[in-house]
Amino acid sequence: MTPDHQPAVVNEQSTGYVKLPTIPLPEGxxxxxxxxxxxxxxxxxxxxxxxxxxxxxxxxxxxxxxxLTASISAALPAAEIVDVEDAAAADPAVIDALIGRHLTDDRVFGVMSHFTVDEFYDGGRVEHVRERVAARRSPLVLVGWGAELIAGAEADALVLVDMARWEIQQRYRRGAANWRAGNHDEDALRKYKRGFFVEWRTADRHKRTLLDRIDLVVDGNAETEAAGAVAGESFRAAMRGATTQPFRVVPFFDPGVWGGQWMKERLDLDPAAENFAWCFDCVPEENSLLLEAGGKVVEVPAIDLVLSRPRELLGERTHSRFGAEFPIRFDFLDTMGGGNLSLQVHPLTDYIRDAFGMSYTQDESYYLLDAADDAVVYLGVKPDVDPKEMFAALRAATEGTHPFDAERYVNTYPAKKHDHFAIPAGTIHCSGANSMVLEISATPFIFTFKLWDWDRVGLDGVPRPVHLDHGERNVRWERDDRWVEQNLVGQVHEIRREPGLVEERTGLHELEFIEVRRHWFEHEAAHDTEGTVNVLNLVEGDVVEIVSPTGAFAPYRVHYAETFIVPAAVGEYVIRRAPGSRSERFATVKAYVRGTLASDA
Structure with a gap:
């Protein structure tokens, strides 16, 4: 899936939101x-x-x-091509037995695995391939996941065909199977689970050993004959360059049963689509980067930047805390003209570590980019709720006995533009209809325990999974209306005020590791990464530019609702009104890992 790199036609309501941001490859x-x-x-x-x-x-x-094999064979007819997966992979039944306990019987949740790719190969078959390599009489090409391990030091050229997880998900939906699984007709959620908990963890662990050595990177997202490729040195130079300036990942959009119309109208999306529910605007595990040279692009996973340049991107302190993992996620949830999100809760840290092998959990918050007059957020339980009674009602609703009366058990709060609601793990919550939410959260996005989905089925016609047993073990029942109002609603504190500038701390509870600052300004606001990655969104105003006080990078334009990343290595930067802007004031929200800046004090 190589995005069409043509400029979008902007409609009258469009914000100018750029859907295909690029990162330059080095000169030449x-x-x-x-x-x-x-x-x-x-x-x-x-x-x-x-x-x-x-x-x-x-x-x-x-x-x-x-x-790929057919393409290589057509280009290099004199070469022998060996598909190492067909030649040397372990039998599917052996692989299934090996990974079974990590997949579990659940439709959505497995356990994080620590496999290495060599475990999915048969030792005897591998030796046979190595014998073919040693006995070659013509140029030989080994193709497949883990081919480098089979070739070892014998390789004269190393190519990586890379893919973004979003494209893999699209292929699952179209009927592609997991690796060597033959599960073409299986539920796409189960395919995703196998990818998330096993294949992608193993593949990233392997890929990380290759990134400093590859001679060529090939875009595996595209149709084979149209796929772009770039030299390994150019790829690595682009990764280094990306950590010295602001950049954006390539957002992706997806429909949903509760999806709305705001993104379609304001971000210039397909007007024929029924709705858009999600936009992952900054989730490097899922999103891509477009590397550009001469008007051509190569799409690579954004996780490659995290894996190859973690200290420059994240900063030493954040890297020491999370490793090569991007801990902050920005995404959009559009219910404008749509429906409520599912009523849900996220796992507590101790639970997610014990049950799923994750080291941190999905604390989050809802920042309202826009809201209709009737918009609400469901947040926390009502006073004196009986947990057994509430979950008995949820189970009866799930079984179809009667709908769940959410308002009887869960608080609702009016939601208006620029409100910010903190949602630490363990808090029952959901966004109601007619809201446009910028969700600012920690990254483990798969771990949502749905409690009630308003008696709906998914777009595939199958009821969406509900996890009442997990949910019941994680609800913090003391988070009633009084606690929520004291801790999660309206938590805006002014930090400083200067002519034309106000800085506020907003949104996230003290139990959460993400700090959020909002800057209102008329002309410009000065920032400093202070050694940790910053993730920002322009939540008010039409267009700004990010500039370096020392001229270290070229001015970078950002439009309303665009999320952008400022790597830790950048240091000082200024956000200012862009030439041609028509707005009178601007606002950004900035997220970073709490406790990594001197200004947190």
């Missing part, structure tokens, strides 16, 4: 397409050996290995 870089990439790989291999060249094409699980 060239994007290769089709057979050019395979010819380049073979040239590299020839240049490095006086013998018969060996090219290794390591592939992220989810890529179409058969199509």
């Amino acid at each position: 870089a060239e994007v290769l397409t089709g057979g050019e990439a395979w010819h380049a790989a073979l040239r590299i291999a020839h240049d490095r050996t006086a013998g018969i060249p060996l090219v290794v094409v390591d592939v992220y699980p989810g890529a179409d290995v058969a199509a």
Whole structure:
């Protein structure tokens, strides 16, 4: 899935939101397409050996290995091509037995795994492939996930065919199977679970060992013949460059049973679509980066930047706390003209670690980009709720006995534009209809325990999964209306006021690790990363630009509702009114890991 890199047609209601932001490749870089990439790989291999060249094409699980093999064979007819997955992978039944306890019987949740890719291969078959490598009489290309491990030090050229998780999910929905699984007709949620808990963890662990050594990166998201490729040195230079300036990941949009119309109208999305519910505007585990040179792009997973340059991106203190993992997530939840989100709760830290193997949980908050007059947020339980009675009512509703009377048990609060509601794990919550929410949260986004889904089915016609047993173990019952009003609603505190500038602390509870600051300004606001990554969104005003006081990077334009990342390595930066702006005032919300800035005090 290579995005169409043509400028969007902006309608009258559009904000100018850029759906295909790019990151420049270094000067002189060239994007290769089709057979050019395979010819380049073979040239590299020839240049490095006086013998018969060996090219290794390591592939992220989810890529179409058969199509890749056919493309390489067409470009390099004199070469022998070996699909190492077909030749050496363990039998599917062996793999299923190996990973079964990590997948569990649940439709959504598994346990985080720590496999390495060599565990999915048969030792005897691997040795047979190595014998073929040693006995080669013509150029040989090994293709498949883990091909580099089979080739080892023998490889003369190393190629990585990389993919973003969002594209893999789309392929699941269209009938693609998990790696070596043959589960084409299985529920897409179960395929995603296998990817999330097993394949992607293993693949990223393996890929991280390759990023400093690859000679060529090929875009596995695109149709094979149209796929772009770029030299490994150019890829690494682009990753280094991305940590020295603001950038955006490529957002993606998805419909939902509760989806609304705001994003479709304001962000210039497909007007024929029934709705859009989600936008992952900054989730590097899922999103892509578009690397551009000469008007051509190569799409790579944004997680590659996290894996390859974690200290420069995250900052030393944040990296020491989370490792090579991006801990902050910004996404949109659009219920304008739609319906309520599911009533839900997120796991407590001790529970998510014990049950699923995650080291931190999904604390979050709702920032209202927009809201209709009747918009509400469901938050916390009403006083003196009997937990057994409430969950008995939820189970009866799930079984179809009668609908769940949410308002009897759960508080509702009016929600208006620029309100910010904190939602620490363990708090029952959901956004009501007719809201446009910027969700600012910790990254483990899969761990939502739905309690009630308003008697709906998913877009696939199947009831969406509800997890009452998990939910019941995680609800903090003391978070009633009094506690919520004292801790989660209206928590805005002015930090400083200067002519034309107000800075506020807003939104997240002291139990949560994300700090959020809102800056209102007329002309400009000065910032400093102080050694930790900043994630921001322009929540008021039409367009601003991010500039370096020292000229370290070119001015970077940001439009209303766009999320952008300022890497820790940037240091000081200024957000100011952009030339041509028509707005009278501006506001950004900025999130960073709490306790990493001197200004937190």
